[in-house]
């Protein structure tokens with residue numbers, strides 16, 4: 381027996397945990413939180429026939445399926461689906477529902493400075509720099525709408541033909557711009573361009589509906605599917621510089637989305653944000669972040685970027701945000717709340733300097749559509765829960781568990797041979813439907829991704845098709861797959877909601893489908909093929925002939 385048996389065992393326990401890696405056998409590293417409140421679903425995993433009936437009544441559309449009938453994992457979205465902490469619930473009781481300047485407003489201002497850094501403090505009390513909205517897209521709508529009016533009120537930049545664009549730009553940029561321009565139906569529109577690593581779909585739609593061109597410049601490593609590259613969310617810096625050199629006067633500002641949702645929840649490096657900032661400044665352009673998953677992005681930087689090793693998540697976040705002139709955020713993600721959004725400007729930043737009217741116009745827009753700027757479409761108690769959410773979201777314990785959990789879910793799927801996007805991103809796993817069905821004869825028009833999500837829901841778990849149906853469209857009666865082609869099914873993991881075994885149960889259901897993929901039928905679209913944003917509204921039925 382060792383001299384001190386207790387010390388002996390402590391060192392054995394430590395060995396189990398050594399390495400501090402998310403690859404650890406999960407049961408030796410408990411969750412960093414415990415359940416303070418739970419929800420029982422009345423439904424049973426065995427009720428397959430019942431789910432089949434309800435799903436068929438819902439036209440096989442997973443969005444239309446009642447959540448109360450899902451016994452397993454509901455991975456439709458990580459947006460607004462977070463489980464709140466006790467501190468957040470407690471803050472709801474302390475909410476101040478004053479019409480003007482409620483307590484939550486001041487607490488949120490202070491928290492924004494604490495979370496995103498001192499450069500986001502309101503230095504001039506006569507000018508507003510925090511614009512609260514009910515969710516992210518409302519902030520986008522306000523920002524791009526106001527920006528577009530300011531720009532188009534100014535002198536139009538000269539309109540150019542396609543030939544000059546494609547003649548002078550390298551990297552196929554000219555062609556991309558032209559294709560987008562035509563898709564938006566504008567031969568002679570002035571088309572200001574808003575470049576980004578990848579715009580989220582609502583961001584893209586809000587830019588386009590404000591009469592501007594959203595342009596995605598994802599890094600080469602992402603386009604070429606380099607699975608060893610740690611920052612696949614990066615912006616293509618050469619393409620950005622090229623764009624600003626050739627079409628600078630048409631680019632009012634530059635955007636980066638962290639993490640890159642459209643690209644699989646992949647992180648953007650600190651170096652990439654810094655370099656993008658430098659390039660933007662060189663051409664006199666503001667840089668903004670779509671900051672929905674800022675904490676998850678910072679966690680990846682701390683783990684993967686040598687220059688930032690050992691820094692705290694908060695220091696990394698301050699570093700990221702010191703480079704930018706403003707950001708918008710859906711607080712339904714890394715705000716850890718069920719509803720909320722904001723636009724925050726750096727008061728002495730480049731954006732506020734370039735567009736001095738912006739703040740006033742945004743306030744007007746808020747008053748017209750959301751409410752007084754000191755609550756902006758949210759209740760006073762909502763603001764308190766956002767403050768608490770922003771405090772929790774940067775905790776190491778929280779982030780280690782959060783991102784580790786998503787990664788272990790991905791690893792479990794991979795261990796069954798199921799093709800997913802790797803490395804796994806921060807909030808979701810993406811199953812690659814083209815590789816899933818690569819050895820099966822199938823036609824794009826069978827929409828097997830839709831059938832796959834329908835069968836998974838009958839198994840008891842809700843995933844979402846983000847592929848040929850969600851992003852494809854009908855042109856003159858013909859089905860056009862998205863360009864560049866994307867064909868994924870996404871499982872987005874809600875924050876603090878599920879245990880590992882729940883996710884592993886979902887992985888097992890995916891395995892059953894994968895092992896029998898030759899027997900997965902196609903679907904026939906019975907309604908909505910031609911509709912805008914069709915995947916939310918369409919109806920389908922299984923087609924056992926396909």
Ligand SMILES: *Cc1c(COP(=O)(O)O)cnc(C)c1O
Pocket residue numbers: 459515516517518580582583637641670672709710711712713720721
């Ligand atoms: C969710 C999301 C948005 C839109 O926010 P909502 O709160 O859903 O309106 C914008 N950008 C990104 C990257 C998102 O993930």
